[in-house]
Amino acid sequence: MPKVAFRALSVATWAALIALGMVLYPSAKVSLPILVGASALLMLAQTISVPAPSGGFVYLGLGIASATPMLTRDIVSTFVIFSLGMAGAWIALTLSKAETVKHGSEFVAEVVALGTFGLAYHAVDGALVPVEGSSSLEVFVSILSAGLAWYITRAALRSLVGLERGDLSVRFLWLLALEDWTVVVSLLASGAIFGFTFPAMGWWALPISAMPYLFSHSAFVRYHQTRVTYGQTIRALAQIPEVAGLAPSGHSSRTGDLAVSVAREMGLHPDEVTQLEYAALMHDIGRITLNEPAILKAGYTDEDIAQWGAQIIAEAPYLEKVAEVVAVQHRPYRRHGDSADQGIPMSSRIIKVVSAYDHATHEAGFVPAEALEQIQRQSDYEFDPKVAASLRRVLEHRGVLSR
Numbered sequence: 001m002p003k004v005a006f007r008a009l010s011v012a013t014w015a016a017l018i019a020l021g022m023v024l025y026p027s028a029k030v031s032l033p034i035l036v037g038a039s040a041l042l043m044l045a046q047t048i049s050v051p052a053p054s055g056g057f058v059y060l061g062l063g064i065a066s067a068t069p070m071l072t073r074d075i076v077s078t079f080v081i082f083s084l085g086m087a088g089a090w091i092a093l094t095l096s097k098a099e100t101v102k103h104g105s106e107f108v109a110e111v112v113a114l115g116t117f118g119l120a121y122h123a124v125d126g127a128l129v130p131v132e133g134s135s136s137l138e139v140f141v142s143i144l145s146a147g148l149a150w151y152i153t154r155a156a157l158r159s160l161v162g163l164e165r166g167d168l169s170v171r172f173l174w175l176l177a178l179e180d181w182t183v184v185v186s187l188l189a190s191g192a193i194f195g196f197t198f199p200a201m202g203w204w205a206l207p208i209s210a211m212p213y214l215f216s217h218s219a220f221v222r223y224h225q226t227r228v229t230y231g232q233t234i235r236a237l238a239q240i241p242e243v244a245g246l247a248p249s250g251h252s253s254r255t256g257d258l259a260v261s262v263a264r265e266m267g268l269h270p271d272e273v274t275q276l277e278y279a280a281l282m283h284d285i286g287r288i289t290l291n292e293p294a295i296l297k298a299g300y301t302d303e304d305i306a307q308w309g310a311q312i313i314a315e316a317p318y319l320e321k322v323a324e325v326v327a328v329q330h331r332p333y334r335r336h337g338d339s340a341d342q343g344i345p346m347s348s349r350i351i352k353v354v355s356a357y358d359h360a361t362h363e364a365g366f367v368p369a370e371a372l373e374q375i376q377r378q379s380d381y382e383f384d385p386k387v388a389a390s391l392r393r394v395l396e397h398r399g400v401l402s403r
Contacts, residue, residue, distance in 0.1 A: 010107050014090040017111065021083035030077040035084075037203070038068055042085025046110070047092045050217055051224035054179040054270060061089065062150065063187040063194075063213065065114050066143055069121040070195030078118045086111050106158075113154035121146035139192070147188045151181075171267030179270055186216040230318070231278075238281040246287040251358055256280040259347075259354045261394045262387065268346065276347040279325035283351050285309040286326075302330040325351070333384045340384075349384040353391055356383070368400045 028035060046061030065082065072078045090107060125142040155177035159170060194209035201208065238256075241247035259280040263273045286309025289295055310327035313319045325347045333349060334340040353375060360371035372392055379385040395401040 009105075010090070013108050013111055014087055017083045017087040017090070021080050021087065024076050024080045024083070028072075028077040028080045029074040030072050030080075034071065035077065035080055038064065038071065038081045039084040039088065041206075042068070042081060043088035043092060046086060046089035047096070050183060050220050052180040052183050052220070053223070054176045056176075056180070058180055058183045058187070059110060060187065061085070061110070061114070062117075062184065063191040065117055065150075066147065066188045066191030067195035067198070067209075069118060069125070069142070069146070070139060070192070071198055075118065075122040078122065079115070082114050082118055086114065109154055109157035112157060113150045116153040117146045117150040120149035136196075139196075143188060143192050147184065151177075151184055169265055169267035172264045172270070172273070175267075176270045183216075183220060186213055186220075189213075234278050234281055237285065241284045241287040244288065244291070246290055247284040248359070248363055251355075251362070252281050252284060254358050254362070255283065255351065255355050258358070258391075258394070259350050261398075262350050262354060262390045263347070265394050266346070266350075266386070266390045272347060275321050275325060276350060278319065278322045279329075279347060280351050280354070282309065282313060282322070283326055283329055283355060285312055288312075306330050329355070332382050333379075334381060336381065346384075346387075349387050353383050353387045357391060368395060372401070 025035075042061050042064045045064045046059050048060045049057035050060065052058045064085070068081050069075075069078050072081070093107070121142050124145040125138070128138045128141060155174060158177065159173040190209050190213035193212065194205050197205035197208055235253070238252040242249050242252065256277050260273055260277050263276050268276065283306070286305040286307070289305070289308045290300075306329050307327055310323040313326055314323035325345055328344050329348045329351045331341060331344050331348070331352075333344070333352075356375055357368075357371050360366045360374055361368055364371075366374065372388070372395065375383050375388050375391070376385075379388045392401065
């Protein structure tokens, strides 16, 4: 779906939220101050995001949303708060020119996911406690069920949007969504604390319930910053062979970019994709040893360079798995008369194919179609045919090859 259509859908969703809130308001059983206060809190929280392990962001509105059904005990009041709070968030995000509203799809996914949360909570709560008030265990089950419904709905909608790109597999998108569970659980827990303590403490429950989350928030931010720093450092190290004239200029970054796209298209786990990116960026780091006269005199092979590079990378314990990928990147997919070498990680096979493609197009002067044809001729022995097929699909999606 074009971005313009998503923006139009975002505006239509905002208008529907306003209309729904106004229609439901007369039937709400909660007092006006509670409705206004909870809506304002949801609006504010939905404009604040925390970096998530998946590389995306999770909005803090989930924390307020998880407390709302506990406070209202009324599905109509819950949806009045959800509708007006999200409508207000849309206005605030639009004024700040946030990407959430600019692209539309993310905002719509958040609205539908929150609606699913509210419906699931009240459905489970009503089934568990048809007459009497809820016990702590019953509230816990209701929140857990609603949180799971929110999580699945949000992941499913984002996956559908992601599939519009054509180079992301369903498996990768779902695994990526699962990476954010720690942030989601933290927000749900804080919201539950607020919902439990508000009847006794009033609005003082807000800072009390926020304290546990603030510690988690700090940890999430530090984790995100650490990952960014690691990535920047690895990209800097990857430039050393190129600056020294020992590897083609731009080869590492092009290989890393294309290898990540292939890995995502093939449905590798997000953690494997990150390790693959680091390995692809540094797959030629062993070439810095080629300044040694003794090595030049004795001679070397591509596999020797890969092993030396792996030894350098393995000096950092955090990059141990990356070193394993780099070490076997030049091994053939299978040798004549043998079955495929199962000891070669898929990440290594991807780097081998993508690196060969980049060399063919930028060093040998082949056009993309010719370079891919060269790789496919050697598939089944030198290169993994599944990786070669995935590379073709990625190149077609990028418009480099015609379909």
